[in-house]
Amino acid sequence: MPNFHKNCLAIAANDEDMCKVLIRFAANFDAHYEKTGLELRYLRYTDDVRKLYQQLGGFIDSEYPYAFAGTPDPDDVDAAGFDSGLTADSAQAYLAQMELLSEAIKSSTGNACSAPDISGMILQPTARHMSDTACVRLSRRGSFWVLSVLYSTAWVANHEDLDSFFRGLPKGLYGVVFYDADESDGYEKIDAAVGLHHGGGHALWGCSDIKHKCMSRDDLGSYQLSLAFIGSSRVSGLVERARAGAALAWGICHKSGFEGVDESIYGDESPNSVLGEIVSGFEGGGYSRYACLDWLHLTERDLKDIDWLILNNLHQFPWFCHCMGWSAEGIECIERMLPGDSVRVCARWLKPMGVGGVSIFANNDEGVALARVETTPRFLNSWEGPLASAQLFACLLPHLKVSVTEVKPRKSRDSYVDSAYFTLRFDLEPIDVGEVLEGVRRLLSENLEDRTMFSKGEE
Numbered sequence: 001m002p003n004f005h006k007n008c009l010a011i012a013a014n015d016e017d018m019c020k021v022l023i024r025f026a027a028n029f030d031a032h033y034e035k036t037g038l039e040l041r042y043l044r045y046t047d048d049v050r051k052l053y054q055q056l057g058g059f060i061d062s063e064y065p066y067a068f069a070g071t072p073d074p075d076d077v078d079a080a081g082f083d084s085g086l087t088a089d090s091a092q093a094y095l096a097q098m099e100l101l102s103e104a105i106k107s108s109t110g111n112a113c114s115a116p117d118i119s120g121m122i123l124q125p126t127a128r129h130m131s132d133t134a135c136v137r138l139s140r141r142g143s144f145w146v147l148s149v150l151y152s153t154a155w156v157a158n159h160e161d162l163d164s165f166f167r168g169l170p171k172g173l174y175g176v177v178f179y180d181a182d183e184s185d186g187y188e189k190i191d192a193a194v195g196l197h198h199g200g201g202h203a204l205w206g207c208s209d210i211k212h213k214c215m216s217r218d219d220l221g222s223y224q225l226s227l228a229f230i231g232s233s234r235v236s237g238l239v240e241r242a243r244a245g246a247a248l249a250w251g252i253c254h255k256s257g258f259e260g261v262d263e264s265i266y267g268d269e270s271p272n273s274v275l276g277e278i279v280s281g282f283e284g285g286g287y288s289r290y291a292c293l294d295w296l297h298l299t300e301r302d303l304k305d306i307d308w309l310i311l312n313n314l315h316q317f318p319w320f321c322h323c324m325g326w327s328a329e330g331i332e333c334i335e336r337m338l339p340g341d342s343v344r345v346c347a348r349w350l351k352p353m354g355v356g357g358v359s360i361f362a363n364n365d366e367g368v369a370l371a372r373v374e375t376t377p378r379f380l381n382s383w384e385g386p387l388a389s390a391q392l393f394a395c396l397l398p399h400l401k402v403s404v405t406e407v408k409p410r411k412s413r414d415s416y417v418d419s420a421y422f423t424l425r426f427d428l429e430p431i432d433v434g435e436v437l438e439g440v441r442r443l444l445s446e447n448l449e450d451r452t453m454f455s456k457g458e459e
Contacts, residue, residue, distance in 0.1 A: 004130055004183035007157050010148040010246035012175035012238045015049055018145040019091035020170055020199070022052045027098040028070030028165070029059055031105060031122045036063045040102050046095055049145055053138050064134035064151050065125045068161035071168055072121035074201050077101065080121075086201050088170040127158035137249055144238065146245035163203035171200040175238025176210065177246040181217075188217050196239055223247055225311070225433075295349075295391055298444055306444070307437050309392055317428035320405065323362060323371035325420040330370040334420040335409040337364075343402045343424060345373060345455040347394035349448040358390040362402070362424060365457075373424070395440045397453045401427045429456060 011021055023046065029038040038059050045051035060067050071077075074084035082104060085097030105122065131152040139146045157180040166176075174197040181187040195210035204210060224247050227235070235244045298306070325331035344367075347360045360373040373393075406423040443451055 003155055005153045005155070005157050006150075006179075006181045006183075006187055006250075007153060008148060008150045008177075008179040008246050008250050009162065010146060010177045010242040010249065012141070012144055012146045012241035012245065013172065014144055016091055017172035017174060017199075018049045018147065019047060019052060020088075020094050020172055021147065021174065022049070022056055023091060023095050023098060024071075024165065024169055025060055025067050026056055027102070027168070028068065029056075029063060029066055030098075030102050031070030031072075032063075032066040033106075036066055038063075040095070040099050043095075047092060049138075053147075057136055057138065060136045060149060061133050064136075064149060065129040067134075067149070068158060068165040069123040069125050071098070071101065072105075072123065073164065074167055076121045084168070084201075086168075086170050086199070094170045123161075123164050125158065126160040127156060128154040129158070130154050135249065137245075139245065141235070141241050141244075144241055146241050148245045148249035150249045159205060163205055166197055166199070166204045166207075167201055169197070169199035171198060173197075173238060174199065175240070175242035176204065177239070177242040178204070179220075179246055179250060190215050190217060190220055194239060194243060220247060220250065224250075295444070296448065303441060303444070306392070306395070306440065310395065310437065310440060311433070313392065313396075314428065314431075314433075317400070317426060319426045321373055321424050321426070323373060323422055323424060325371055327369065329368055331420045333364050333366075333368050334370055334407060334422050337404050337407050337422065339405055339407065341404045342457065343370065343404060343455075344457055345397060345400070345402050345424075345426075347390075347397050347451075347453050349394070349451040358394045360390060360394065360397075371422070394451070394453055395443060396428070396436075397455050398439070399429050399431055399436060400455045401429060402455045403427075426455075 011018075013021060023043075026038065026040055026043060029036040030040045033039050036059060038056075043052070043055060045055075072080075074086055077084040082101055083097045085094045085101070088094035088097060129151065134149050134151040136150075137148045157178075162178065166174075176193070176195060176197045178193040180191045181189065192213050192215060193204060193210050194213070195207070197204065197207060197210065205212075223243075227244055227247065235241055294302075325334050342365070344363045344365065345360060346363060347358050349358055362370045362373055364370055403425050404422055405425045408421040443453065
């Protein structure tokens with residue numbers, strides 16, 4: 001039996017440089033187009049990261065062995081009289097050079113200028129790839145993008161392929177993190193390559209700005225847990241963004257409140273536990289796994305995913321929500337409220353379409369319903385606006401204190417608006433993470449009618 005290696009590559013870059021990264025993947029697929037079915041000439045919207053990823057994400061997932069190696073080595077390309085594209089000053093200029101190279105590779109006699117034949121220089125993957133697919137994710141972090149690719153190889157990681165990939169990247173700024181763990185020690189030790197890559201023909205290993213270190217699974221777990229509280233969206237710098245992307249894609253490592261890595265769940269198959277705004281596969285391909293959870297019949301894997309979702313959103317607090325009066329009685333009560341007044345929020349679980357929905361209302365101390373609290377998509381701030389937002393919020397409700405921060409009665413609003421408006425502030429009380437996760441699991445083991453929860457009232 002081969003010895004499995006778990007590998008994760010994360011790259012952070014701005015719009016222009018992330019387009020270069022995606023075009024680099026596409027060029028490698030094009031070099032192996034008979035196996036991958038992808039050709040550069042059919043790409044569209046190549047100056048838009050999101051639209052480019054929509055076209056390529058599925059290929060990186062299913063054809064990942066060819067993602068890192070294919071296009072001939074830049075030195076060989078230059079020696080054959082072609083432009084390797086390493087000095088391209090834009091993604092579009094790089095794409096144009098890759099298309100010319102593609103034409104030459106596919107021609108048995110070179111191009112029309114009788115240049116040397118380079119079709120025999122195509123690079124083949126050097127590592128034996130073990131997972132059927134990769135787990136590919138792209139996320140937006142402020143003005144930067146983070147792409148992560150999680151996959152498995154046998155015996156060794158695909159270092160040579162990664163060197164080839166980075167040697168072919170044009171000049172730019174790329175935050176890079178690569179993790180490699182070995183099955184022989186239970187994935188306890190993780191070798192890491194971390195740093196800022198500048199493209200322009202430099203390999204990943206041997207680049208002076210890429211540092212190599214070894215850490216334990218517990219070290220990575222501690223970092224993952226810290227991200228849960230500071231929020232991965234608040235991480236700054238290309239390298240740190242890539243580091244967060246790799247850590248979040250890797251899978252559960254820490255042991256606070258639940259078990260560590262279960263490789264039968266988070267090993268070689270594509271894990272669905274994600275943190276923050278990370279998107280799996282085609283960004284435009286529909287809702288995430290969380291939107292499809294059956295909250296009436298949760299599996300152990302579902303519960304692990306929910307653990308992660310909760311951990312990553314603890315940093316959202318204090319969280320603010322703007323609400324409009326629900327009824328005539330509720331509007332009158334809102335107009336009598338002052339900033340600082342406490343509000344009691346109630347979450348009742350429903351049964352729409354058989355999967356378990358949640359209705360969340362803000363009430364005053366007398367139990368009058370003031371307004372519906374809308375958590376989607378603002379609480380889980382993702383591209384998808386996942387439908388799990390209300391359920392997650394309901395799970396955390398017993399640990400939240402709610403108060404009014406702003407009130408706008410009807411008279412202060414536009415004449416055509418016949419409702420009062422107010423803003424609620426949700427504060428997370430000091431918590432023990434393990435106890436919170438255990439409490440959530442107890443709650444989710446109950447029948448829907450027994451899951452009604454309230455926010456914390458006045459002491």
